[in-house]
Amino acid sequence: xxxxxxxxxxxxxxxxxxxxxxxxxxxxxxxxxxxxxxxxxxxxxxxxxxxxxxxxxxxxxxxxxxxxxxxxxxxxxxxxxxxxxxxxxxxxxxxxxxxxxxxxxxxxxxxxxxxxxxxxxxxxxxxxxxxxxxxxxxxxxxxxxxxxxxxxxxxxxxxxxxxxxxxxxxxxxxxxxxxxxxxxxxxxxxxxxxxxxxxxxxxxxxxxxxxxxxxxxxxxxxxxxxxxxxxxxxxxxxxxxxxxxxxxxxxxxxxxxxxxxxxxxxxxxxxxxxxxxxxxxxxxxxxxxxxxxxxxxxxxxxxxxxxxxxxxxxxxxxxxxxxxxxxxxxxxxxxxxxxxxxxxxxxxxxxxxxxxxxxxxxxxxxxxxxxxxxxxxxxxxxxxxxxxxxxxxxxxxxxxxxxxxxxxxxxxxx
Numbered sequence: 366x367x368x369x370x371x372x373x374x375x376x377x378x379x380x381x382x383x384x385x386x387x388x389x390x391x392x393x394x395x396x397x398x399x400x401x402x403x404x405x406x407x408x409x410x411x412x413x414x415x416x417x418x419x420x421x422x423x424x425x426x427x428x429x430x431x432x433x434x435x436x437x438x439x440x441x442x443x444x445x446x447x448x449x450x451x452x453x454x455x456x457x458x459x460x461x462x463x464x465x466x467x468x469x470x471x472x473x474x475x476x477x478x479x480x481x482x483x484x485x486x487x488x489x490x491x492x493x494x495x496x497x498x499x500x501x502x503x504x505x506x507x508x509x510x511x512x513x514x515x516x517x518x519x520x521x522x523x524x525x526x527x528x529x530x531x532x533x534x535x536x537x538x539x540x541x542x543x544x545x546x547x548x549x550x551x552x553x554x555x556x557x558x559x560x561x562x563x564x565x566x567x568x569x570x571x572x573x574x575x576x577x578x579x580x581x582x583x584x585x586x587x588x589x590x591x592x593x594x595x596x597x598x599x600x601x602x603x604x605x606x607x608x609x610x611x612x613x614x615x616x617x618x619x620x621x622x623x624x625x626x627x628x629x630x631x632x633x634x635x636x637x638x639x640x641x642x643x644x645x646x647x648x649x650x651x652x653x654x655x656x657x658x659x660x661x662x663x664x665x666x667x668x669x670x671x672x673x674x675x676x677x678x679x680x681x682x683x684x685x686x687x688x689x690x691x692x693x694x695x696x697x698x699x700x701x702x703x704x705x706x707x708x709x710x711x712x713x714x715x716x717x718x719x720x721x722x723x724x725x726x727x728x729x730x731x732x733x734x735x736x737x738x739x740x741x742x743x744x745x746x747x748x749x750x751x752x753x754x755x756x757x758x759x760x761x762x763x764x765x766x767x768x769x770x771x772x773x774x775x776x777x778x779x
Contacts, residue, residue, distance in 0.1 A: 372398045374771055375517055375526035377505050379403030381412055381760035382743025382767075383532035384488050389768025391495035397772065399497045400526075402519060404504035404533075409485045411534075415757065416473070420481035422459070423452045423761070424754035425472040435755045437558070437612045438718050439748030443759055445728040450765035452758055462487050473754050505533075509547045510736055528738040528771050532764065535717030535744045548736065553747045555719030556618040558611045561602040562626060563707035569670070572596045577667055580632035581605050584625035584702075588613040591632050599709050601626070607752040610708070614718045614749075622708045628701045630671065631662060640695040647691065651684030671697050716756060720747045730774075731767035738774075740767040 374390055376383045379401050387399050407413075415421050426432045429451060433444035456466055456474065464487045465477040476483040492499060500519075507518040508529065515529040536542055536555055564570065573596055580591040581601075588609050595603030610617065617624065631639060646659050655677050658668035669679075675694035677686065686694075721741050726733055733739040742763035750756045 369525065370514055370527045371524045372400045372526045374399045374528045374530060375515070375524060376401045376530045376532060377508075377517070378531065378533035378743070378745075379405075379408040379499065379501075380532060380534055380743060381409065381757055382534075382764040383530065384409060384492060385761055385764035386530050386532060386740075386742050386768035386771070387497050388488065388491045388495060389765050390772045391497055391768075393769055393772035395495070399495075400524070401492070401497060401499045402503040402505060402517070403499065403501050406501050408499065408501075409488060412485055412488075412757075413481050415481060416475060418481050419475050419479045420484045421473045421475055421754040421757065422466075422484055423455045423474040423758045425452065425468045425474060432755075432758075435753070436748060436750045436759070437614065439723060439746065439759075442723050442728045442746075442748060443750075443762070446731075446759070446762035446766055449769075450762040454765075455758060455761045458761075459484065459487065462491065471753070505544055507544050507547065510739070514738065528740065528774075530740040530742060530767055530771065531721075531745055532742040532760075532767075533745055535720060535749075537717070548733070548739065550725050550733065550735065551722040553719040553722050555717040556614055557708065557710065557716070558614040558718045558749045559607050559716040559752055560610045560708040560710055561597065562600050562606055562610070562705045563622075563709055564600040564703050565706055567600070567703065569596060569703070570598055570600065572666055572670055573598045575664055575667055576603060577630060577664060578632065578662065579605065580629040581609060582627045582629075583609060583613060583617075584627055586613060586616055586624075588616070594628070600705070601703075604752060611716075611718075611749065611751045617708075622705065624705050626703045626705050628703065629699050630667070630701060631660060631698055633662075634699075636695055636699040639698050640692065643691050643695055647683050647686055651682065653683050654679075655681045655683055655686055671701070674701065716749055717744065718747070718749045720745045723747055729766075730770040731763055732770060732774075740771060742767040 374397055376387050387401055391399055429447045433440045436443050464483050466474055467477045468474050503519045505519055509516040514527045517524045539554055576593050576595045579594045582589040590605040590609045592605035593603045594605050656669045656672050656679050658665050674697045677690050731740050731742055743760045748759055
């Protein structure tokens with residue numbers, strides 16, 4: 366017996382991917398009855414906090430093959446989506462809908478207002494204009510496939526929908542996805558990505574707020590990144606660390622976030638080159654204090670700290686430095702080692718690797734292979750990118766493809 370559908374499309378998740386997919390579906394087919402279910406009391410929560418409240422909504426990296434290479438997991442899938450809805454398309458879409466954008470020197474894309482509300486308001490206004498229904502505080506308890514649609518059980522009621530888009534984001538563990546178990550889909554166990562490295566009770570934390578260009582390497586692995594490192598009150602953050610955490614998400618989880626991190630504070634120079642320069646300083650600057658920096662690339666506070674790490678006192682002059690101290694200083698600058706013990710989520714921007722296995726969906730449509738009318742978009746898929754707007758671009762691209770596919774596919778009949 367066929368059941369009457371309450372909606373043509375129910376979207377589970379009111380984040381970037383879910384709202385954008387709903388907007389695309391309604392724009393392409395205004396007759397669709399669409400409902401968004403959001404378990405919290407706020408739409409687009411991650412959009413609001415992204416980029417420190419500025420909303421880093423994409424990235425200007427080109428070409429598309431280079432852009433897709435910034436995804437530790439799902440690069441090939443993302444490349445197919447980008448050919449349908451690229452960063453250029455994202456830029457044009459938001460500008461055409463009243464959000465003026467800018468590309469910064471590092472290619473990150475932000476609204477010119479530097480306020481995430483510009484993006485949030487744009488999307489919310491589109492939801493209202495297209496008459497898309499939104500229910501807040503509506504957590505889904507169970508989803509069941511029907512012969513011609515889906516049954517969605519929420520905290521408050523049970524709905525029937527012809528099509529279902531799941532865009533609820535990542536989860537801390539498999540237990541969080543028990544409600545989709547009836548769909549019989551392979552789920553790659555989730556682990557955190559994009560996190561900072563903790564160094565409990567280490568004196569380096571006294572340099573909190575200091576940033577420097579360096580090269581970092583995780584000992585015992587192939588993980589190595591060059592970029593800015595930020596010292597925080599809990600340890601190390603910044604682009605270099607976040608990229609390293611993304612590429613090494615599973616390896617680092619297996620190590621339970623206990624590992625040695627080696628830092629080269631002058632990545633453009635070899636250790637022998639550094640040692641030669643220090644020997645030169647000993648000869649030509651005999652009366653100068655060693656704690657006064659000699660490398661313009663290093664902040665003064667960092668240089669003084671590295672001297673202390675090498676056992677050089679604050680009153681030591683270059684003429685008095687021993688060969689042992691000089692060699693130790695060269696070693697500290699080029700191979701400074703720290704014991705990492707634990708991680709911290711980056712600015713509440715929780716990102717996971719893992720999710721619905723990409724083998725379960727058609728990348729051309731974002732529809733599940735096992736269920737007609739079941740779609741996925743955003744972070745619930747086993748796709749994650751490095752920091753810099755790449756995760757949001759996947760949300761826009763997958764949301765666009767899913768929304769367009771829903772709008773143009775042959776309608777299910779109940």
